[in-house]
Amino acid sequence: MKLTRRTFLASTSALALTPGAAFATGSGTPFDHDAVIAEARDLASRPYTARAQVPQEWRDLSYEQYRSIRFKLDKALWYGAETPYNVDFFTPGLYFPRAVKVFSVENGMATPVSFDLSMFTKSDEVPTLPVDDTLGFSGLRLRTEMHRPGLTDEFCVFQGASYFRAIGLHEVYGLSARGLALKTGDPDGEEFPDFIRFWLERPAPGQRNMIVHALMDSPSVTGAYRFDITPGADCVMEVEATLFPREELDHVGIGPLTSMFLYDQTNRTRFDDFRPAVHDSDGLMIRNGAGEVLWRPLANPKTLQVSSFVDMNPRGFGLMQRTREFSDFADLEALYHKRPGLWVEPKGDWGKGTVRLVEIPADQEIYDNIVAYWRPAQAYAADEQVDLSYRLTWGEEPQRTAMPRVINTAMGDKTFGSGRLVVVDFEASDMFDDPDTLDIFVQSPHVEVSKGVLQRNPDTGGLRLAFSFEPGERDHVELRAQLRKGKQPASEVWLYRWIA
Numbered sequence: 001m002k003l004t005r006r007t008f009l010a011s012t013s014a015l016a017l018t019p020g021a022a023f024a025t026g027s028g029t030p031f032d033h034d035a036v037i038a039e040a041r042d043l044a045s046r047p048y049t050a051r052a053q054v055p056q057e058w059r060d061l062s063y064e065q066y067r068s069i070r071f072k073l074d075k076a077l078w079y080g081a082e083t084p085y086n087v088d089f090f091t092p093g094l095y096f097p098r099a100v101k102v103f104s105v106e107n108g109m110a111t112p113v114s115f116d117l118s119m120f121t122k123s124d125e126v127p128t129l130p131v132d133d134t135l136g137f138s139g140l141r142l143r144t145e146m147h148r149p150g151l152t153d154e155f156c157v158f159q160g161a162s163y164f165r166a167i168g169l170h171e172v173y174g175l176s177a178r179g180l181a182l183k184t185g186d187p188d189g190e191e192f193p194d195f196i197r198f199w200l201e202r203p204a205p206g207q208r209n210m211i212v213h214a215l216m217d218s219p220s221v222t223g224a225y226r227f228d229i230t231p232g233a234d235c236v237m238e239v240e241a242t243l244f245p246r247e248e249l250d251h252v253g254i255g256p257l258t259s260m261f262l263y264d265q266t267n268r269t270r271f272d273d274f275r276p277a278v279h280d281s282d283g284l285m286i287r288n289g290a291g292e293v294l295w296r297p298l299a300n301p302k303t304l305q306v307s308s309f310v311d312m313n314p315r316g317f318g319l320m321q322r323t324r325e326f327s328d329f330a331d332l333e334a335l336y337h338k339r340p341g342l343w344v345e346p347k348g349d350w351g352k353g354t355v356r357l358v359e360i361p362a363d364q365e366i367y368d369n370i371v372a373y374w375r376p377a378q379a380y381a382a383d384e385q386v387d388l389s390y391r392l393t394w395g396e397e398p399q400r401t402a403m404p405r406v407i408n409t410a411m412g413d414k415t416f417g418s419g420r421l422v423v424v425d426f427e428a429s430d431m432f433d434d435p436d437t438l439d440i441f442v443q444s445p446h447v448e449v450s451k452g453v454l455q456r457n458p459d460t461g462g463l464r465l466a467f468s469f470e471p472g473e474r475d476h477v478e479l480r481a482q483l484r485k486g487k488q489p490a491s492e493v494w495l496y497r498w499i500a
Helices: 033-044 063-067
Strands: 085-090 101-106 109-112 139-145 152-159 163-166 176-178 194-201 210-217 221-230 235-245 252-259 261-263 283-287 293-297 305-312 316-320 341-346 352-359 370-376 386-395 406-413 420-426 439-443 453-456 463-469 476-485 493-499
Touching: 033 210, 033 221, 033 235, 085 152, 139 210, 163 386, 252 316, 252 341, 252 386, 283 352, 293 305, 293 406, 305 493, 316 370, 406 493, 420 476, 420 493, 439 463, 463 476
Parallel strands: 101 194, 293 493
Antiparallel strands: 085 139, 101 109, 139 152, 152 163, 163 176, 176 252, 194 210, 210 221, 221 235, 235 386, 252 370, 283 293, 283 316, 305 352, 316 341, 341 386, 352 370, 406 420, 420 463, 439 476, 453 463, 476 493
């Protein structure tokens, strides 16, 4: 299974500047978030019905044709007003065959934002496109003043199924989040719920946050979502979700994250490419219910791999991009060193379950092949109401702990003898002032591993742990390593699954 990634990243990745102005039209209706919950509950009481598709001419657009249809920045919602945010929109078509409805909310009244083709420019290669009642937007983009006074920058996009992405200051779009994941990696295929309606609360002058409501629908479940979004050095989203399953959900993903990992030093030899590495994220970080901090470097396996980290009331998990130098990627266009990490912080007790990591084989960077989410141990029953809340933080390093971090993993064949040599670099830390006081724990349930060796890395100022193992005929080997000082942890727990 491969997920088509970043559908039209070109239309959302550049940090477009300046204001953008669509206008809300028609009569308003009373609105609050309870109305979205009531609508989700009502939808769930009825059989699922897919929305109508837009006309065939829109669906037949080529990639280049679709990409050339651009929103006019002076047509943005709330353009020219004292409102500190602008919103512009994307057309449907090509990979977005069904439109979503958008409403502007002011003083407790919701007014529809009407689709108008004159909001967009297009190249001469785009054919004449019909406009009928099925037309609407495929998504929206939020802007506010971030880098320079008087100019707005985009910082958040909702487009496609229940996907959305955001960035902090001086970052470029990378990984995505979703409202919900269903049956990810299952043999029968994945189900992708859609956000079908959005309500945008108009912020007051000087307001630093923005509220977005969304209605979700799919064959298995409906949902009402509320996003309280605050841009800045990190973009922080407070998420409230109310789910109404139409049927039992025995494989549901909460707080799902989707990213791309093609290669780094662990599998560099598989790719003939001028760049040292290609990835949006390089590791899964978990802070489990016991307070232990885990770091699992990502991999691009040759067969589908699923890893489950059993937990009780997790404190957080996320996909991170720790390689932060241009030289790590040497890519002047993709700027992978500026991609954000994303941290999911549960609110309340999430109970028993697993942080699940799905790694999908990929041969090109156009595919999102990494998925991480919380899978509850208990299935959600049909007709029950499920209330969840969590915080999403998008940024360069959206979660830090007192533990020295793993900043690089590399491995290869041993120069002398047989087996594999593993090298793990830990960042500089006061805890490493006297390496002789540290204990090294390297373990595997599958094979014997050599005694670990610690050396000072003069380039990073931190410590490098090296050890080796002999996989023999095994097709995979689980590995675990940590530095400790007495009974206290002196580093994150490093986890890795080696695949033959």
